[in-house]
Amino acid sequence: MRVFVTGATGFVGSAVVKELLDHGHSVLGLTRSDTGAEKLAAVGATVFRGDLDDLGSLQGGAASCDAVIHTGFNHDFTRFVESCEKDRHVIEAMGSVLAGSNRPMIVTSGIGLLRADRPVVESDTVTADIPRKATEEAVANIVAKGVNASVMRLPPSVHGAGDHGFVPLLINLAREKGFVACIEDGDNLWPAVHRLDAARAYRLAIEDHASQPAYHAVGEEGVAFADIAHTISVGLGLPFKSLSREHAKDYFGWFSHFAELDCCASSGRTQQVLGWLPREIGLIKDMQTAEYFDH
Template sequence: MHVFVTGATGFVGSAIVKELLANGHTVTGLARTDEGAKALETVGANVYRGSIYDLDSIRAGVALADGVIHTAFDHDFSKYKQNCETDRGVIAAMGEVLAGTTKPLIVTSGTALLKSDPIAKEDDGLPAGSDLIPRAASEEAADALAAQGIHASIVRLSPSTHGDGDHGFVPMLIDIARQKGEAAYVGDGNNRWPGVHRFDAAALYRKALEKGAIGAKYHAVADSGVAFRDIATIIGKKLGIPVVSKTKEQAAEYFGWMAHFAGVDNPSSSEQTQQQLDWQPTHVGLLEDVENGTYFEGK
């Protein structure tokens, strides 16, 4: 299959590109920069120059392909809601090209959008009031396409999609701890984060592309729920600083915009995903990766 991948040079997207190529697919990756284009060429992917802010380039890239994996997202949190609406528009533009075909589209979302009562599952819809959650825009856009018969499905990533080169939540927590001189958690720290290694996530995207169902949701979850306190404990040990509890009020000052994510309790299951797609995580878990991986190297 010839696959168009957005976010193809990103942390997750670059792993997806390699996974697809290793399994016999042809890949065209969206690239904004010369550096990105070179990275794609180096691994054997084709390059399509464009941007999520240029919908004509998105439509043209989609038209070239037999399937699409969409992982690109602007992570500038100073304009988070705007970026979420941009993603809605990108997905809608893809749908314009895919309408009337059987070509699959895999859209990226996150398990943290869901209520975990007692555990978030694939067939859980967005909770009431999701119109107040900006990131819900991506799922809403994909669901709208599926309702039209377009072969759109969703991969929900764990809050910590980890591995070498991670620049997400865990590195941010490490930076905050280093700046503050203490590693913190909220309350008793028993709130749970799911985790998945980026290579396991990449394999899931490939399987969803190859045999996913219209409108399906798949969970990229290996660790169903890691206590946040355990993450903070490893950070404190590796940095040689105290590990402390913060009240919600103190957490707002300590974590800044990350306070909500630091306090979220999001145990999530991937049981249905594993059964439906014959997907089995095989790589190192979150705590072992933070403890023994490259998160503290060169710093």
């Protein structure tokens, strides 16, 4: 298949591009920069110049391909609400040229939208009134219009070499504060997945023609936040402290919501339907052996 990939040079998107190419698919990769274009060309993808603000261009890319994988998202948390609404418009724009064609479209979403007192499963839907729900609302809207679209929910930690997500943020925060912290006992759970395992899930979902409304790229159902914090403490040689919720806000700031996130999640249905089994190393082992503390 010829697959249009947004976020094609990003941490997850670049792994998806390689996975697709390695399995005989061709890739039309979205990029807005010369550097991104060079990276895509170097791995054998076709370069598509544009960005998430140019909806017409995105429609053209989607219309020219057999499938779409949307991993692009603006992770500037100072403009989070705006970014979420932009994602809604991007999804609806690309979906508008796929309606009635049965060409699969996989849209990236997050496990953390679905907090529950049990492991979150693929059939769960977003009920919380939070900005990021715009993504899954947009997918539901285009499905209702005849688009073969599904969501791929990623955990709070998608890890591996080159990670610039939540774990590196916690490492940088610890360096800044001079110690590593968790909230109270730190027994809240973060699901995790290696980026290469996640990439395989995207590829298998496309090959399966997105037969499910939602997939979970979850390699580990829940890693205790305290274990992540302890690993950072050892890796940096900094003291570890348990903070009350009140004092934790001073330490974590805007990241407090994510630091207390507790969202154990299952990928059982995804594994069953796609024959997908996570095979890469887990988060803690990856933190200990990758480049997380080298910078």
